[in-house]
Amino acid sequence: MPSSSVHSDSSICDLAIIGGGIVGLATAYQWTERFPDRPPTILEKEDLLAAHQTGHNSGVLHSGIYYKPGSLKANNCREGKQAMQTFCEQNGIDFEICGKVIVALDDSELPTLERIYDRGQANGVRCEVIDQQQLAELEPHAAGIRAIHVPEAGIVNFRQVCERLAEIIRQRGGQIIMGAQVHELNKQSDQVNIRYGSDHLMAKTVVNCAGLHSDRVTKLSGMTPQARIIPFRGEYYDLVPEAHHLCRNLIYPVPDPSFPFLGVHFTRTIEGGVECGPNAVLALAREGYRKRDVHAYLPRISSLGRKILADRSRRGLAFTQQGRICSGTATTRARNSCRTLTPCTCRRPSTGRVTGWQNG
Secondary structure (H helix, E strand, C coil): CCCCCCCCCCCEEEEEEECCCHHHHHHHHHHHHHCCCCCCEEECCCCCCCCCCCCCCCCEECCCCCCCCCCHHHHHHHHHHHHHHHHHHHHCCCEECCCEEEEECCHHHHHHHHHHHHHHHHCCCCCEEEEHHHHHHHCCCECCCEEEEECCCEEECHHHHHHHHHHHHHHCCCEEECCCCEEEEEEECCEEEEEECCEEEEEEEEEECCHHHHHHHHHHCCCCCCCEEEEEEECCEEECHHHHHHCCCEEEECCCCCCCCCCCEEEECCCCCEEEECCCEECCCCCCCCCCCCCCCHHHHHHHHHHHHHHHCHHHHHHHHHHHHCCHHHHHHHHHHECCCCHHHEECCCCCEEEEEEEC
């Protein structure tokens, strides 16, 4: 969805946002809500919106049950989820509050399950601890001795959300410039000269919403990033249509507290499919959705990424590397959660999803 360019010699915008994912679009949307007479400009390096992290996720509306009570993460998740639901309702966007279960496989996982439940209660999440029989009523094919049922978790189409955000921003006078990869930022008095491609734009305020490239954009401004982003790829399987009945809604394991990952889980998507995953593989490119995607700058980053994982847990490092090539570890963990899952019920998509580890 191309847009005409804005030239610095003829226009100065109040707000320029670098990045056309859901964070950049939501930032522009909120700006138009507060300052309707000062339309923003979004600069997106790709030819379509939501091309990366926004368009490469499982579309879950998380409840905030995992986060430390009172933390910014917890508050942001709780308020953001409600704001997202309201936006979807008002704009006819597909979403469903389907619920999820967090399943303990054995006695060793019960203390962590209890801590998650306590956090949920403290964060105001509607949830309850259920026994094996109640779990079987919700998810007949899930294996476990106890679980937390979170009825307010849901699923949504985030690409559709972004499309509607973009429509509203344009209707309110905002501009979205596609194919505009920023390569230079220069502060000039009380303005910033943003150079992208062969063009440039003057802005009074610049907001960095560049996702996995946000540390690079920070460097362009002359600032030193507080964190360096290390890319990891999450690889998922799709359940074949004949196996969709194995997962009614969302089935999550008790997460390993040593890692910032939620573990191998089953997710029903708003489009009607069922996904199983992810593992966590050190990616060789920030947009490395396929194994063959390699960036030349990454040997140093990859070494650092492996060190981060190894320092946290040898077992986790083994999981991320073993799950990279074959079904091995990832499907074994999935089968622990779903009794009737077999290798022939899963198929690997052509691409994965990339997220970032912030190494401060």
